[in-house]
Amino acid sequence: MKYQEALNELATLLGQRISWSKFELESHGQSESYFPLTLPDAVAYPTSAGELSEIVKICAKHAMPVIGWGAGTSLEGHALAHQGGLVVDFRNMAAVLALHPEDMTVTVQPGITREVLNEELRATGLFFPVDPGANASIGGMAATRASGTTAVKYGTMADNVLALEVVLADGRIIHTGSRAPKSAAGYDLTALMVGSEGTLGLITELTLRLQGQPECSGAAVCAFDDIGAAVDTVIETIQYGLPMARIEFIDGPTAAAVNAYSGSDLPECPHLLVEFHGSEAAVAEQAETFGEILKEHGGKGFEWASRAEDRTALWHMRHHAYWAILASRPGARAVVTDLCVPISKLSQAVEETRADIAESGIPGPILGHVGDGNFHAILMIDPEKPEELETAKALSSRMVKRALALGGTVTGEHGVGYGKLDYMAAEHGGGWDVMGDIKKALDPQNILNPGKVVRFPA
Amino acid sequence: MKYQEALNELATLLGQRISWSKFELESHGQSESYFPLTLPDAVAYPTSAGELSEIVKICAKHAMPVIGWGAGTSLEGHALAHQGGLVVDFRNMAAVLALHPEDMTVTVQPGITREVLNEELRATGLFFPVDPGANASIGGMAATRASGTTAVKYGTMADNVLALEVVLADGRIIHTGSRAPKSAAGYDLTALMVGSEGTLGLITELTLRLQGQPECSGAAVCAFDDIGAAVDTVIETIQYGLPMARIEFIDGPTAAAVNAYSGSDLPECPHLLVEFHGSEAAVAEQAETFGEILKEHGGKGFEWASRAEDRTALWHMRHHAYWAILASRPGARAVVTDLCVPISKLSQAVEETRADIAESGIPGPILGHVGDGNFHAILMIDPEKPEELETAKALSSRMVKRALALGGTVTGEHGVGYGKLDYMAAEHGGGWDVMGDIKKALDPQNILNPGKVVRFPA
Known part of the structure; x- marks a missing residue:
């Protein structure tokens, strides 16, 4: 085996906390997306930054790749060991380390999932707002600069991580940022690490901004003819400046899939799902204004859900839309596309995408966080028909090129991983070379999640 | 002269747009702070990114330092040519290039000042919210990650720059970010450049997020016993979650200085100056809630200014507080300190600082953007008495060490420049080495604003 010596040293360090059993390798070799099974050489379960530092030093000595693993929910093959190596699973590093309700911050380990974190915060009246849908790990969310349904109000992971502890490619442990609300003290290494997908360092601790649970929430669904x-x-x-907490779009096919899956009875046409946060008076005022805008555009059935259980049912439905869509074509795998454009280009991007998908013959419901100009098509392919995967990839490719032509980006929130690597040069030009220069400076051996985000050696 | 050959080549390129007259050198050799006159070798006035690229290539060939210059309002010697070289003044690159009101973005050249930008935006119903007080250039504000009175609501420059054009140390021109509201496409080079103080590249174009002018604004002053x-x-x-647009603190000595300077009649005690933005109902509700919190803490004289001219007078007074304080000790120079702590540590930080200043014998009114945990002391020294400068520097040093001990940062918004360089290792530890690694990767000759932010060669 290529890394036998490294594995022997790691086994001495970690004992039972490293494995290369078929089961462990396979469960860390798959993703929720269309990528084929990709086995690492081993899976390690460190318990501290200090231990991870020792692991990385061993890997560095043997030039063995190290790939972080949170909840395995990423969609572009981020956590797959395409070049072999060691997957580091953070499940043993999933604690809340320090809660500062008076500062509205919490410090956590990377393996904690957002749902567990919010469960632990429940009694404090605070919550962590970033919500990508999947019950992702906080470390993974930071590494991929995740966002989701609430980013339109609360921002993405880029806006909600204050400080990090990071293990670098040579095993050094550094701290970035602080608990101060802002800083002008040099290069923003926190911002550099957030979204670097484990290619510049492995995150071992995160300090997050929290939000107060709103005094009042109101949610609604409304239907449109087109x-x-x-x-x-x-x-x-958005242009009016209404402080929406969520403003989500689903198209007719998504509504149909959701009905079949969740037992709802939405008309099978395009919908917006919206939520407002604030004082009772503020929510009522926002809802009224939204209702007026809606009416001008022929929106119908603006039904108000101010009861918590109705809101929960609504967002449960939205969060399970991905599974609902998959269930609408039994046995299918999904190619989940992701793009983001300036808001003024959203109509054009969605319409052209819809027409393109219709022409392709692949079922591809569209839904998205349209308040950010961000949407997805869930392209459902028969895994037995490789030509469908090719058609879906070609569709995805046209979508991202369309996004670039409209002044947007090839990924609003899913990240680059392996799946979007081929578009980085088109989006960033010389900026991509600069990313490579930074990678080379911080990880000259290219052991941290190699083959992702940057192409190195170039 | 050390760089004669480079200067000859630059003169051939730039003609009248380069100067080494005594007047030009002196006006680009001073700052608003306590640093001694520091003359560059020449001052260039490029008109385009392409021209700046040619300038930088000539400087790179001769290893001549290149230092960006906006409005010259920075406070830590950021734009001073400590190692000689060429100052690049962006006054000829100060245009609005593209306005997209439907996307609430604007693309500008770096030399435009925030006041001119907001004047140009006036008819659109939009404004650029970041307000450091000084009429700084937008390029300089991005380079130093500026913030100021409105950051508590609208964020700092880190939150309000979407995309950049940057000239690198070898003359390459790159573009970072896009006009999409968010992106997960690789390392966030925009965030890396914002706050890098011209040490990684020179910003030649910025795309900024704009805000809608609030339907209603209300401002108030209130007084406190202590x-x-x-x-x-x-x-x-802040903990209540009130969406304050501004919440500023001034102490008793500041109130006295402001009265003398602006003809106001504030009681000479600590004050908060606050502003709310929103719908009429939202502002009224926020003001009521704030009034209740205020009352619990013995705040007095909560006088409401909803007329635009009263608000303008209020913030004019706040923005001129620095000059008012300076005028209170005729002939004095100022050492303006800057620190930022977690909000829960704010009382302790302010009280300890006040006591420390009182003991020093140096007059040092305190004021700040306390909603962010950020405040300043304006230490007034007699330029004829070098021992006062030493006392002030020692005070500033104790302030930043106090900030670090409380989990904060050595600069909330003024940046590192030359003045805060000695504290970077204490704040960032190994993270500062990583900043040095990045600098070395992007500017191996160390020609971009050398001696600032990082120490290089280490």
């Missing part, structure tokens, strides 16, 4: 009217409602709402 | 009560009011307001 996609254009729904998207125009979003654009006008 | 600093603790004022600061506790701030802490409770």
Whole structure:
């Protein structure tokens, strides 16, 4: 085996906390996306930054790749060991380390999932707002600069991570940022690490901004005759400056899939799902304003859910839309596309995408966090038909090129991983070379999640 | 002259747009702070990124330092040519290039000042919210990660720059970010450049997020018996989650200086100056809630200014506080300190600082953007008495060490420049080495604003 010597040293260090059993390798060799099974050489379960530092030093000595693993929910092959090596699973590093309710911050280990974190915060009246849908790990969310349904109000992981502890490629442990609300003290290494997908360092601790649970929340679903009217409602709402907590789009096929899966009875047409946060008076005022905008665009059935259980049912439905869509074509695998454009280009991007998908013959419901100009198509392919995967990839490729032509980005929130690598040069030009220069400076052996984000050696 | 050959080549390129007249060198050799006159070798006035690229290539060939210059309002010697070289003044690159009101973005050249930008935006109903007080250039504000009075609501420059064009140390021109509201496409080079103080590249174009002018604004001044009560009011307001647009603190000596300078009649005690933005109903509700918190802490004279001219007078007074304080000791120079701590540590930090200043014998009014945990002391020294400068520097040093001990940062918004360099190792530890590694990767000759932010060669 290529890394036998490294594995022997790691086994001495870790004992039972490293494994290369078939089961462990396979469960860390798959993703929720279309990528084929990709086995690492071993899986380690460190318990501290100090131990991870020792692990990385051993890997560095033997030039063995090290790939971080949170909850395995990423969609572009981020955590797959394409070049072999060691997957580091953070499940033993999933604690809340320090809670500072008076500062509205919490310090956690990377393996904790967002749902567990919010469960632990429940009694404090605070919550962590970033919500990518999947019950991802906080470390993984930071590494991929995740966002999701609430980013339109609370921002992405880039806006909600204050400080990090990071193990570098040579095993050094550094701290970035602080608990101060802002700083101008040099290069923003926290921002550099967030979204670097484990290619510059492995995150072992995160200090997060928290939010106060809103005094009042209100949510609603509304239906539209066509996609254009729904998207125009979003654009006008954002331009008006309404502080939406969520403004989500689902198209007709998504509504149909959701009905079949969740037993709801949405009309099978485009919808917006919205939520407001604030004082009772503020929520009522926002809802009224939104209702007026809606009416101008022919929106219908603006039904108000101010009861917590109705809101929970609504967002449960939205969060399970991915599974609902998959269930609508039994046995299918999904190619989940992701793009983001300036809000003024959203109608055009969605309409052109819809027409393109229709022409391809692949079922591909569209849904997204349209308040950010961000949407997805879930392209469902038969895993037995390789030509469908090719068609889906070609569709995805046209989508991202369309996003670039409209002044947008090839990924709003899923990240680059392996799946979007081929578009980085087109989006960033010489900026991608600079990313490579930074990678080379911090990880000259290219052992940290090699083959992701940057191409190195170039 | 050390760089004669480079200067000859630059003169051939730039003609009248380069100068080494005594007047030009002196006006680009001073700062608003306590640093001694520091003359560059020449001052260039490029008109485009392409021209700046040619300038940088000539400087790179001759290893001549290149230092960006916006409005010259930075406070830590950021734009001073400590190692000689060429100052690049962006006054000829100060245009609005593209306005996208429908996306609430604007693309500008770096030399435009925030006041001119907001003047140009006036008719659109949009504004650029970041407000450091000084009429700084937008490029300089990005380079130093500026913030100021409105950051508590709208964030700092880190939150409000979407995309950049940057000239690198070898003359390459790159583009970072896009006009999409968010992206997960690789390392966040925009965030890396914002706050890098011209040491990694020179910004030649910025795309900024804009905000809608609030439907309604309300501002108020309120007085407190002691600093603790004022600061506790701030802490409770932030923890309550009130979306303050501004929440500023001034102490008694600042109030006295402001009265003398602006003809106001504030009681000479600690004050908070606050502003709310939103709908009429939202502002009224916020003001009521704030009034209740205020009352619990013994705040007095909560006088409401909803007329635009009263608000303008209020913030004019706040923005001129620095000059008012300077005028209170005729002939004095200022050492302006800057620190930022977690909000729960704000009382302790302010009280200890106040006591420390009182003991030093140097007049040092305190004021700050306390909603962010950020405050300043304006230490007034007699330029004829070098021992006062030493006392002030020692005070500043104790302040930043106090900030670090309380989990904060050595600079909330003024940046590192030359003045805070000695504290970077204490704040960042091994992270500072990583900053040095990045600098070395992107500027191996160390020609971009050498001697600032990082120490290189280490």
